[in-house]
Amino acid sequence: MSIEGFTEPGYDEVRQVFQRLVDSGRETGAGLSVWREGREVVRLNAGWADTGRSRPWRGDTLVMPYSLSKAFVTLAALSAVRQGALALDEPIAKYWREYGGRGKEGTTLRHVLTHQAGQPRFPAEAAGLDLLDDAALRDSLARAAPEYVPGTSLGEHALTYGHLVDGILRAAAGTTLGALFNDVVRPALDLDAWFGVPDSALDRVADLEYAHHDWPQQLHAAPWLGIPAGALDTERTNSQVWRQSVFGAVNMHTTATAMAEFFSRLTSEDGPVRQLLGPQLHTELLTSQVTDHDEVFGTRITWTLGFVRDKGKIAKGGIGGSAAWWSLRHHHACAYLTRRLDDHSRAAEIAAALGDDLTVVGED
Template structure:
């Protein structure tokens, strides 16, 4: 397998290819409503740069690209455009941790402190990797003591998590670990598996799955990364999740997150960079017991990865949710999205996968309209 696999590139039938306005790509028969919805989002200005990919029965049936990849609007969005989808990254950070469980260097239910001795402080001595992956570790945000740290001070941020008391006893409550998720996983991997999140993802997960996605974008791919922009200048302040994202400063700052330093760093909770086709293809194989994700993890861990693990009131989302080891799940779908509007999902009802990745930071209404055109509902309910 090549070291840097290219995105899957099926050749669509010529009559299915569209080049309308600033939208290009293809949609198979039966997906006209999806194509019209995507075109309308671009035409109405609600979307300034996005990729849409839908997979069914092992084939990409929709690939649409609209708008621009850069804020100056010189470079159209293409099928190879990479973009940061914020918390959608967490599903891939979790998968990376599970490869160490597969290899026997970590255990899901062994206390983290057995590997990471500094983590036992302040009532965290019984916290497990399962607690972390299901957002039950009680550290949904960095502590106030981390406010003076730079966003890219990995060691300082891990130390802040070591020294902080959990906001609730581990396992007692849910709350998406918004910015801390990747640093917790990275700390556990460093201590127990003697590797880092970035190394394990790029050296183990990427080659095994053949995906065009990166934690730490290499030099040769930087030109493909899309610039993020606010739909509203007040977007960072208006976010319901804002209280969990302020420390350390910068994760919502456009200048910072569009910088080369950020793109080439590993901030595992939010800064994977990927194409829409990659994300949709990944979700299309997610539940396949003979697919690449199952082959990577083995049958037991594959089932753990996608099955319901914890249901309860998520204090960050403010509603009752069911978490797997990396995803949200209900009766109709397995999904993960990120602030700003990017989302990927597998429809348990209809048997298709979809990814909508955007650079225009706004709400999830655009992806919800795409989902509605597919007969899906992105509203997440508890799976119970």
């Protein structure tokens, strides 16, 4: 497979690594973008956007990056905080009354955004629900007891993150996660990213495929991803109904260029994220909030409000291999988005070519 795109001088090694991934068959469809000093210095596309291998991957190809989506759920929640609809440290039950029982009376939005709310998975009672039955899934979270006392432990809210925020926004702000993102956040940040892909962009969406037939079973996070069934089933996730629905924890669809540009402007004091949130919430967004062993990740990790942070980067990735980050050391941003669901070794090799390290996620 040939590679299409460009690299500015000084980024030859990045292109060479990307070429090796393609030549070895480890990559069958992906986009890579690097931004520095306000411009895109690398844009590379390789492989195919569809399982039939008839549509080449292009710079505007959209793909679902799984948990990278969560960072934008956070922005929707914080934009509602800035509007005064709710507060980070008030009990959720003040707004969402049905939620305030069985040990969740003191759970706050901050607990949710830092993965400390004790609901890293949907309860067993939700096993029979359809993946896209939003109301029933929200209700299952409201009725369930947390797995630990909120604020006392850590575990990424793998599939529940978006439904928790959506429930809070519906109760406190009278809007939905999808509406707030698409009507407020996305335009403010000028993002080619969608919760609910519009008809006009469906032909740009890439099909997901497993690198190995047993990929779902190999995931450390598999126990947190099985209820409700279907989030790892490519027959479901490649369907039009899924692409045009909102499942906030995982199903934003976006491009590598859009994500690298976003991360390149994430920390800027005159950038669009700070303008969207205001100085106080922008600082909160980027500040390390909690460091502990994350049972879903299986490692010690530092969370901000929605991102992973260490001494070298602010980042977010998703199962399957997609990742994006801002390098605190080198002041560039990179996004590697793939449709071939495998581990993160491909993004890690790209990061190494840039002098970054995706393996270090410890204390800031």
